[in-house]
Amino acid sequence: MKKVAALALSFGMLFAGVTGEGHHAEHPHWGYSGNDAPVHWGDIDPKFRMCKLGVNQSPVDLARFIEAKLPKLKITYAGIAHDIVDNGHTVKVTTQGKNEVVVDGKVFRLVQFHFHTPSENKIEGKQFPMEAHFVHKSDDGEYLVIAVMFTDGAHNKALQKLLNDLPTKAGESRQLHEMFNPGELFPRKLDYYRYEGSFTTPPCTEGVRWIVLKQSVSASKDQIAKLHKVMGNNNRPTQPLKARVILR
Ligand SMILES: [Zn+2]
Incomplete structure (x- = not known):
């Protein structure tokens, strides 16, 4: 009897181990410190190879500017921020309704936005305490990210609506x-820098249009600290510009 129980237990453990492996293979673990740190991302999984082989990676320190007459940003957000989730890498907010931006004559729809503490992109060497990424996708599968920088300052009313429902542990989702x-969450003025980059998280896919708003918004130190407490330092270091220039 005892032996059967022991066998059942070990089988159970084996099974858990197998499913654990399966899960691991599909969603390899990555993070921001130790063996999972950004410098290792490219070696964690073949699917992540662009993290080390890519030549147009994000984030960057925005420098080497070209003066361009960039068109006014055409943002039409008519929908709503709906759900908030701590996915273990960031605090992400999913949206519903019509939230669109038109760039290069192409319509990009807002899929989600999320946060990094401190900022990932830098502007002429300056790092900000927080950066929000508004991730958009076109119907033919191209990506555009609008980055909004946060500075320590006045209380941010819109951000507070998220903080009121901030998840307390990884995997938790709330409406x-x-x-x-x-x-x-956007600043009043929508002047922007533009460059070509990548996802700042694995698989570090390139071909992403990056729009970094020049005007930052403020949030109180407390508000930013609340997000930092949940996310920790979740900023990938800046990546080499290589052949790229920044339009402004
Ligand atoms: Zn991001």
Whole structure:
């Protein structure tokens, strides 16, 4: 009897081990410190090879500017921020409704936005305490990210609507009590820098249009600290510009 129980236990453990491996293979573990740190991402999984082989990687220190007459940003956000989740890498907010931006004559729809503490991109060497990424996708599968920098300062009302429902542990998802237009997190002026880059997380896919807003928004130190407490330092270091220039 005892032996059977022991056998059942070990089989159970084996099974757990197998499913654990399967899960691991599909979603290899990566993070921001130790063996999972950004410098190792490219070796964690073949699917992540662009993290080390790519030549147009993000984030960057925005420098080497070309003066360009960039067109006014056409943002039409009419939908709402709906759900908030701590996915173990960032605090991510999913959106619903029509939230679009048109760049290069192409429509990009907002999929989600999320946060990094401190900022990932830098502007002429300056790092900010927080950066939000508004991730958009076109119907033919291209990506555009709008980055909004945060500075320590006045309390941010829109951000507070998220903080009121901030998940307390990884994997937790909540519906926002107070849904709001994601554009409320944008600065008044939409002047921007533009460059070609990648996802800043594995698989570090390239061909991403990056729009970094020049004007930052403020949030209180407390508000930024609350997000940092959940996310920790989740900023990939800046990547070499190589042949790229930044349009402004
Ligand atoms: Zn991001």
